[in-house]
Amino acid sequence: MKVITRFPPSPTGHLHIGGGRTAIFNWLLARHFGGEFRLRIEDTDATRSRQEYTDSILASMKWLGLDWDGEIFYQSRRLDVYNAYIDQLLETGHAYWCDCTPEEVEAMREVARAKGEKPRYNGKCRDRGLKAGPGRVVRLRVPDDGRISFDDMVKGPISVDVSELDDMVLRRTDGMPTYNLAVVVDDHEMGVTHVFRGDDHVSNTPKQILLYQALGFDIPTFGHVPMICGPDHQKLSKRHGARAVVEYQKDGLIPQALVNYLVRLGWSHGDQEIFSLPELIQLFDGTNLNSSPAAFDPDKLKWLNAHYLRAMPLDELAAMTRPFLAELGYDVDQEKIKSLLPMYVERSTDIAMLAQALTVYFKSADEIVIEDKAKKALNDDGRQQLSRLHGLISAMPVFSAEALDALLHDYVEKNSLKFKQVGPPLRSALIGLAGGPSVHDIMAGLGKEESLKRIRRAAELAS
């Protein structure tokens, strides 16, 4: 059997990390078994669905590296298909027309509630033999008895008595199919064999299984993934990281880090934390999924991202950093970025931070703002050292990090100074900061002319 999974987002918002994780699980399962991963846009809610969200979801999928197979299904273009299956259900007696008003249905629910039963439609129109007509819906005829049981890939065996289930609406008064009908039809037509989705859908699954049975379709294997919760084990809020994938992208996260993080949030392989993508594909077979909610931990995500950042080839990292610098107003050469990166990868946890640190290399000398902490080093002695060093550096025949390092050590030694009398004033002059990479590396990154300008400017600052 070929494993076919799917991800069916509703384009009513950007792709959030919860949806992203569900997509990753489905993608990994398909890739593990050499199957297919399909994509479907559930856009039947015309008032809330927007093209810009479809575009954004697809862009986030691509950014995460989740490629899909075959054509994308758009539910809004498939109304005839749904209606054909609804007709089939009507013809086979598995469904019926109903003209009860929403008020009547609510009153039935009220009666059930008053009796201490599950609120539901009482089956009034089941045998009235109604035909299509304005204001009418189509309902599923739920069998009178029996149980619906399935073995959930995450939660284990689940069993529900059909008496718990309602004669649910399949086709609304406006002719649109309901979620449950459209999902079953599409999953069948796409050949879906395995479904991972959020456990907010677990109560829909028995209803969908009834539909699979009524339509004579094979039933896929389901896995309901618990929600991601906040560090306090409460519902994940925006403040905790319940954000769109695109926001993490803007924050400078590395997609592989986010994928690694989200997979571990609900799946484990011993206590291993870091997984390459090929490793995940090899190991993820739909087992070892956690049935209790996982807590989102922003510090761990940061740690993982820093790990990926440091492990990334410099060419790739430079290519990723370039658009961030462009966004900050510095449209600069990728090779130049690459040459500066080694100074900052160890000091950064994300690409936005990296790009921010590099801006100082693309500013002009008079744009350098010296932070308060860095001003201390520019006292009389510091400025005097800068004046002298200016002369020595301008006379250097070869300007390189090694030559600068040698020059500075020589200077300190010959003048019986401490290195902290030259390092901090230089760093303040060059980048305006009290901390950062070695001054010889900074100067090599800036180049001779720019380094000298900045040293002169700081040496001449009034105390």
Ligand code: GLU
């Ligand atoms: N469009 C549904 C959602 O975003 C899909 C649920 C499912 O996977 O069946 O919740």
